[in-house]
Amino acid sequence: xxxxxxxxxxxxxxxxxxxxxxxxxxxxxxxxxxxxxxxxxxxxxxxxxxxxxxxxxxxxxxxxxxxxxxxxxxxxxxxxxxxxxxxxxxxxxxxxxxxxxxxxxxxxxxxxxxxxxxxxxxxxxxxxxxxxxxxxxxxxxxxxxxxxxxxxxxxxxxxxxxxxxxxxxxxxxxxxxxxxxxxxxxxxxxxxxxxxxxxxxxxxxxxxxxxxxxxxxxxxxxxxxxxxxxxxxxxxxxxxxxxxxxxxxxxxxxxxxxxxxxxxxxxxxxxxxxxxxxxxxxxxxxxxxxxxxxxxxxxxxxxxxxxxxxxxxxxxxxxxxxxxxxxxxxxxxxxxxxxxxxxxxxxxxx
Amino acid sequence: xxxxxxxxxxxxxxxxxxxxxxxxxxxxxxxxxxxxxxxxxxxxxxxxxxxxxxxxxxxxxxxxxxxxxxxxxxxxxxxxxxxxxxxxxxxxxxxxxxxxxxxxxxxxxxxxxxxxxxxxxxxxxxxxxxxxxxxxxxxxxxxxxxxxxxxxxxxxxxxxxxxxxxxxxxxxxxxxxxxxxxxxxxxxxxxxxxxxxxxxxxxxxxxxxxxxxxxxxxxxxxxxxxxxxxxxxxxxxxxxxxxxxxxxxxxxxxxxxxxxxxxxxxxxxxxxxxxxxxxxxxxxxxxxxxxxxxxxxxxxxxxxxxxxxxxxxxxxxxxxxxxxxxxx
Numbered sequence: 001x002x003x004x005x006x007x008x009x010x011x012x013x014x015x016x017x018x019x020x021x022x023x024x025x026x027x028x029x030x031x032x033x034x035x036x037x038x039x040x041x042x043x044x045x046x047x048x049x050x051x052x053x054x055x056x057x058x059x060x061x062x063x064x065x066x067x068x069x070x071x072x073x074x075x076x077x078x079x080x081x082x083x084x085x086x087x088x089x090x091x092x093x094x095x096x097x098x099x100x101x102x103x104x105x106x107x108x109x110x111x112x113x114x115x116x117x118x119x120x121x122x123x124x125x126x127x128x129x130x131x132x133x134x135x136x137x138x139x140x141x142x143x144x145x146x147x148x149x150x151x152x153x154x155x156x157x158x159x160x161x162x163x164x165x166x167x168x169x170x171x172x173x174x175x176x177x178x179x180x181x182x183x184x185x186x187x188x189x190x191x192x193x194x195x196x197x198x199x200x201x202x203x204x205x206x207x208x209x210x211x212x213x214x215x216x217x218x219x220x221x222x223x224x225x226x227x228x229x230x231x232x233x234x235x236x237x238x239x240x241x242x243x244x245x246x247x248x249x250x251x252x253x254x255x256x257x258x259x260x261x262x263x264x265x266x267x268x269x270x271x272x273x274x275x276x277x278x279x280x281x282x283x284x285x286x287x288x289x290x291x292x293x294x295x296x297x298x299x300x301x302x303x304x305x306x307x308x309x310x311x312x313x314x315x316x317x318x319x320x321x322x323x324x325x326x327x328x329x330x331x332x333x334x335x336x337x338x339x340x341x342x343x344x345x346x347x348x349x350x
Numbered sequence: 351x352x353x354x355x356x357x358x359x360x361x362x363x364x365x366x367x368x369x370x371x372x373x374x375x376x377x378x379x380x381x382x383x384x385x386x387x388x389x390x391x392x393x394x395x396x397x398x399x400x401x402x403x404x405x406x407x408x409x410x411x412x413x414x415x416x417x418x419x420x421x422x423x424x425x426x427x428x429x430x431x432x433x434x435x436x437x438x439x440x441x442x443x444x445x446x447x448x449x450x451x452x453x454x455x456x457x458x459x460x461x462x463x464x465x466x467x468x469x470x471x472x473x474x475x476x477x478x479x480x481x482x483x484x485x486x487x488x489x490x491x492x493x494x495x496x497x498x499x500x501x502x503x504x505x506x507x508x509x510x511x512x513x514x515x516x517x518x519x520x521x522x523x524x525x526x527x528x529x530x531x532x533x534x535x536x537x538x539x540x541x542x543x544x545x546x547x548x549x550x551x552x553x554x555x556x557x558x559x560x561x562x563x564x565x566x567x568x569x570x571x572x573x574x575x576x577x578x579x580x581x582x583x584x585x586x587x588x589x590x591x592x593x594x595x596x597x598x599x600x601x602x603x604x605x606x607x608x609x610x611x612x613x614x615x616x617x618x619x620x621x622x623x624x625x626x627x628x629x630x631x632x633x634x635x636x637x638x639x640x641x642x643x644x645x646x647x648x649x650x651x652x653x654x655x656x657x658x659x660x661x662x663x664x665x666x667x668x669x670x671x672x673x674x675x676x677x678x
Contacts, residue, residue, distance in 0.1 A: 026486070052486065058516065063475035063509030070479020073464060076486065078479075093506070097469050098476060104675050106457045106465060107448030111677035143675055166677035 003186065008178040010152040011041040014159035015079065017188050019049045022077060025163060026053045028064065029081030029117070038081055039119070039178045061087055065094035065116070069102065072114040077163055085118035085172065086129045099168040100143030111166040115159075120174045120211065120262060122310060123340035124349070128298035133263035135210070138170045139240035139272070145169045145193050146239040148262075150214035152182035154237055157191030165193060174212040174262065176342035196243035198250070202230035205320055206250040206257045208273055210236045213260040213292070219313035223332055224320060231320070239269060244276055248284075251277060255286035256323065260316055265293035290319045303340040312339075359636050361407075365565045366627045367645060368403040372423045373624055374649050375432065378657065379422075379439070380601035387661060388439045390452035393468075395423035397563075397595035400623035401526045402427040404568025405494060405588075408576045414462050414480055414493040416473040420526075420594075421456050421466035424496045430458035432652070436660035449666040464493075470531075471497060471504035474523070478510045481521035481584070492579045493521045499589075500531035502546055503539060511553040514585040522575045523550065525589045526562060532598045533609040550587025562590025563623045566630065593618035 005013070018025045027045060029038065033056045037043035046054040057064050061082070068078040082088040088095070095116065102112045121131040138146045145167060149155040155173065162169035199214060200221050209217040214235045221231040232250045236243065251257050257277070259270035270291035277284060292311040300306050314335060318328035338344060376394045383392065395402065402423035406415065409428065417424040425435060431446065438445025439453045446457050454468040464480060467473055477495035484491045501507050502525060514521050527546055529536055540546075550557030558575070560567045568590055575586040595615070597604035605612045631637040 058509070058512055060506075060509035060513060062506045063478065063513055066472065066475020066506065066510070067479035067482055067513060070464075070476035070481075071483040071486070072479070073476070074480050074483030074487075076483045093469060093472065094475065098467065098472060102465070103677055104673070105447065105450055105455050105467075107446070107450050108674040108677070109447075109457065109459060110465075113677075145676075 002183045004181050005152060005184050006178065007152040007155045007173070007180050007182070008040040010156040010184045011159055011173065012043060012045070013184070014156040015042060015045055016048070018079070018160060018163040019045065019053060021188065024075060025077045025079065027079045027081070028055050028057050028068070029083075030057055030059065030087075031083060032056060032081055038083060039175070041178070042081070061090035062094055065091035066098065068114050068116070069094060069099050069112055072112045073102070073110050077113045079115045079117065079163055082116070082118045084121050084130050085134060086121075086132050088116065088118045095144070095168070096141050100141045103167065104143060112168050113166045115162040115165075115169045115171055117171040117173065120172055122174070122176055122212070122262075123306060123342070125301040125303070125340070126299065127301035131299045133172075133261070135172055135239045136263060136268045136272075139269070143168065144240065146172065147193055147237065148172045148211040148239055149237060150177065150209075150211050150235050152180065152184045154191050154197070156184055157189055158193065158237065160188065161190035161193050164190060169193065172211065176212045179342060180215070191237065194238045194241040194243055196246040197235045197237055198232065198246065199235040200231065200233040202232035202254070204230045204254055204256065204324075206232050206234065206247070206254045207260060207316065208234045208236060208247055208257065209260040210239060210269060211262050213262050213311075216311070216313040217260050217316060220317040220320070223313070223317045223329070227321065227326070227329070229320065229324065236269070242272065242276075244273075247273060248277070248280065251284050255284065257285060258290035258292060258316060258320060260292040260311060263293060264296050265291055266296050268293055287323050290323060292316050292319065307339045362627075362631055362634070362636055363641070365403055365407060365569065366624075366631060368407070368427060369399050369565060369624045369627055370645060371649055372399040372403065372426055375426060375653055376422060378653050380596065382657065383601035388453075389441060390439060390454070391599045392439065392453045392601065393420040393599050394596050394601065395420055397618065397622070398526055398528060398592045399423050400565040400568050401524065401562045401590045401592055402496070404565045405496075405524055405572040407569050408573040409462070409492065409494065411462055413491055413576070414464050414477070415496070416464050416477040416480070416493070417456075417466040417496040418470060418473060418498065418501065419454050419466070419468035420498065421496070422453070425456040425458065425463050425466065428458070428463045429461035430456060430463045431461070432656045433659055434458065436656045437663050440660040440663070441665060442660060442663035443666040443670075444663050448670065471501035471507045473497070474501065474510040475506055475513075478514050478519060478521060481514065481519040482517060484520055485517065490580055491520065492576050494524055494576070495521065496524045496526060498531065499525055499527040499529070499536070499546055500539070501525070502549055508549075508553070511550060511555055511585065511587065515554045518583040519585055520579045520583055521585045522572070522579050523555070523585060523587045524572075525587070527589055527591045528594045529591075530594065530598070530610065535610065547587065547589045555585050555587045557587040557589070559589040559591070562592030563618075563621045563626060565623055565627050595619065
């Protein structure tokens, strides 16, 4: 029987399965054993697996990342959690200089099986230092794999794949996805790293999206379908390595492309995808490409300012209509969804 | 000679042999560096050998060592392959990293040398993680990480001692205080009213200092520290004062450029770890001139052979540029 659980529950289940199957897996991060358990994603795991395998850490992000690298060199499989990507920036030295390069730099002798999970914040006044989406940074560093699941099914499957991978994997889970529900199989399974998913088939426009942007893209596709515009939505699932095969097949069919990211526009995922298409065959594109992303400024805190910081379904649907020489429906911007919280039930704080 | 005296002689001559081995390897690199066959930066350990030799003399083969940019001595003292190191410095396929690393990235897993990297203090947390793995696996292995006093100025130094102390990890932090970070003396970097060992103590880590140019003093202190870390857990912190004779990076002497006084260098040179050990052997009646000459010849031949091999060894195939990047 099909079972529906939330994205957060799916992540918790994945961690449970990994800890249960392999004694070398351990989970550490600020707050993993506290009463809130990283938005519910680590609840009960310390009780089940003990303080040796699931533990809270000092506020020492850089050293703890090095500790994870060192433990991984010795055959352990650490999973390190950061409640915001922004906090992990304190550990960029260990991630970029050490974790990413170790295997190559020492001639392929010692793998670094390490997963670093970072939560992407958004809205509710999170501001400049609690809401960055820096997947493009990590994807730019050779030696890192970067995954951004959008669905509960992929949240679990990519978590397990990331832990079982013999290389450093950056796992980015969006705070606004935690309460989203979906069908998730029981037990162990993994979703391959480096494979995109066609989330919706269509013929007129290819929309490539990641993480929470996939939900916005699917919402926009519904509205556009009512206008007779058929969108193909590709959920990248993995940012690096990038699955260009899936993107290219779709663009060959539609000839039109929009890329919707959760980060800032310049030098982002959209730039990379468009550049690769241009290298392979620019004639595939019949219309200018659309890049839906945050403007190149830090995220502001005030809901009044943040409202236009994050591209939404309405922005995407309107841009596509304009690209097709048609008029967008102004009603789209009057969507009932609140702008600074993931769903109407949310009462804060994060 | 009774058995104890025999053991004492063996230990003392082994320490001398290692000091001489490291000195002659580094001098050979310096002598040949101008030939431009070693096309990577080299940070030589000449003058500082006693710390590497003294500490590693008290480690088991399966104990682990990590280091930083000035790592030749640590790698060799732990038993790292000379051949693989010289091939690596020459950029050859049979180098310890297959030519990917160069002098600043040495590794010999079989010898227990887990790796060295040239970002100051960066291997401190990694070694701490290796020690955490040993604790998790229930091994009685000790991990040692070598670093300079400049590393104690990095945040990650404090984070690493903090975590190792919190978890009581079987690790010995070994600081080689050679008084200079590149050209910057201590007084521009560290407050004068605070000693380095005090930093370890402030983290609840048992901390000690000793003369880093006296291989016997180093060995004695390291022996006690390693034993303690192995039997009752760590961490421990050791500071050894010593002095780098040559330039920070490269084969030359550079006192002429004016960042440190010639008299200071000459005073430290008087305290040469090799000469110090020779004196000790002579005073104990353990010195044997014929043995010393034989040893020189033996090391010279070994080093000569390793250089000849490194120079003749094939370079990596061009496709090795691309990988392996990921473990499959």
